[in-house]
Amino acid sequence: MQQQFDVLIIGGGVVGSAVARELTRYKLQIGVLEKNLDVCNETSGRNSGVIHGGFAYDTGSLKARLCVEGNQEFDHIAEELDVPFRRTGKLLVGNTDEDMKNLEKTMLQGKRNGVRGLTLIGRKRLHELVPAVQGEFALFSSGSGIVDPFRYTIALAENAALNGASFFFGHEVTAIRRNPDQSYTVTTTDGFFRTRWIVNCAGLGCGSISNMLGITGYRIIGSKGDYIILDKKTGSLLPMPVYPVPSNTYMGVHVTPTVDGNVIIGPNAENVTNFTYYGVSQKSIDFLAQNASELWPCIHRADYIRNYSGILPKWVDKNGVIQDFKIEVRDEVAPQAVNLIGIESPGLTAALPIARRVVSLIAERTDLKPNSDFQPRRKGPERFALQSEERKRELVALDPDYGDVICRCEEVTKADIIQAIHNPLGVHTLTGIKYRTRSMMGRCQGGYCQMRVAELIEQELGIPPEKLLYERKNSRIFTGKVRG
Incomplete structure (x- = not known):
């Protein structure tokens, strides 16, 4: 027997959960199909947990616009969903004349993007903010912060469920068929579903789902990053994330505190075709420690408690150049389907703005009736x-x-x-x-x-x-x- 929905969201990561939450503001039957047994099992939970300022992305890009929007509302969202968030600030640390030129360019780009609280600081102020850091100057982003990506995604999903969305775990999508009445039949590893709308939030699987919808031609590569987690006793030495001066495509190995007091080292970046392998080699661990120690020389093997890795889904063109977020409806190919492609970093920061953009695309084509019973607040457990x-x-x-x-x-x-x-x-x-x-x-x-x-x-x-x-x-x- 097919279960019927107005909207089926494929993927239960931070973006899929945010889309589910925002759609429950309307009188809709909403389902979320997630191949894993929980939300946040892939890219959404395997990152640094940083709420980015928005200065690192090309002016005018969706990444820049949605990141800035998400950053500036995050205090309110964290309070509304009862998740731990700290607006710690962030440092991009440099030493050379070339570093200074790059930071000046980054600061100018940030201001064009609408980022607040960007200042260039000298050695004295740098070491007042993070005494243990190694560097001569830095770009200070006072609006950047840190969040627990697991608890944030769980909170979005729980709030969506509270407002009527249904989550189906262990349901990997294997086929999508468009019916004569323009509805869709979705085949999963655990049953069939019928829906008027589909939203592709499949993350690493976005290319496969896009192909099933008939929207072909997107090339998705994986960028694998490894991390080391340090013991909580190191947390007091790092009050905010510290980054090197970024390149055009990679923010570099950085050190990041967590909201719970640990320190995370990483990531490196390696293009991969296997989107399910999360192993971390000793060579990679040594590389991370050596590189991060040049910024923050407080890394000792005795403080390692775990390692992990994450894989970002990057949409690239035929020359391998990384592209912007794609959030689209192709009415001529897949009507009543919102296709999200290449939602990588800063997807955690931008999840709710992305979700609102999805809703607006649906609202342009379907009459959405507000749900007067929508409850935006979610109370987390009392730890x-x-x-x-x-x-x-x-x-x-x-x-x-x-x-x-x-x-x-x-x-x-x-x-x-x-x-x-x-x-x-x-x-x-x-x-x-x-x-x-x-x-x-x-x-x-x-x-x-x-x-x-x-x-x-x-x-x-x-x-x-x-x-x-x-x-x-x-x-x-x-x-x-x-x-x-």
Whole structure:
């Protein structure tokens, strides 16, 4: 039996979740098809978590316009969706005359783009802002900031679900057929769907979905970047992101604090054709550490706690030149389909402006009726570790499970875990709980708590151990008993 929708969004990353949220402002039946078992499993969650200012993109480009728009509204959006955001500022650090010329050009471009709070600073001010940094001068962007990309994407998706959107995880799209009445039938690995509109937010899969819609000719390459995560004890040494002077196409290896106190080193950049391989080599780790140490010499192997990588979907022309975002409706080829191509960085910053542009394209062709019940606010979970001592005592008195610490590194309690297990999106992978609570994200990376989290998922949801998944389909933690 086919499920019927007004709009089907293909892809549940930050942009797909933002589109779902903005479309629920209208009286529409909205579905989100995501091939993974949670939102934010690919590009949206595998980045530096920086809210960019918008100075690094060509004046007049969609990347520049939507980035600036997204940056300037982010304080309000973070408060509305109850996600941690810090407007830390950002430094682009230089040493040579050529560096200064490039920074002056970048600053001029930023001002043309409408970026606020850009200043060139000398050595004294540079080292007042980040004492440990190595450099002679810098471009300071006071409006840049940092966010947790997992919690932001989850918040967008939960707010969309609160307002009526339906999320279908483990549903990879394999075919799209346009029907005589101009509706679409979408075939997935777990059933069929019928819809009046399609929105292609497939990220790394945008080219494949575009081809299924009949919009051919886009060349998508992957740009893989590797990262190192440092222990929280390094966080106090880095109050804001620090970048080298950028090239035309690459921002360089940089160091970035997280909203939770860690430091991220990276990325490098390598063009890849395999969009599913996220391994990080020792050679890459050594390269990142060496390059970043030239900016910020506080990187020590003893502080490494994890590495990861992400892949950006870049739309390139026949000469390999990276293109701007493409947000289009091709009425003559695929009417009632919004096609998003090459949504890479600054997609995290620009997600909601991108979503509003999608809505406007649909509204130009379809009469959208406002949803008077739309609720823009979303209240996130009350994390025990972030509360005052008085509030912690109150919580333990209300629920003794708050007194049972499951993850010692991040002070995540049994109550936090149970609340996350019963999340609004129905996600129950180990990483799903990890990204909602920060369990398994501390110094020991789950060495103490992972099996306890797994046991709680099994108990709360009645899942046998052999069915428990780490992140993706077939990523089983247990295959059977070791002892009879």
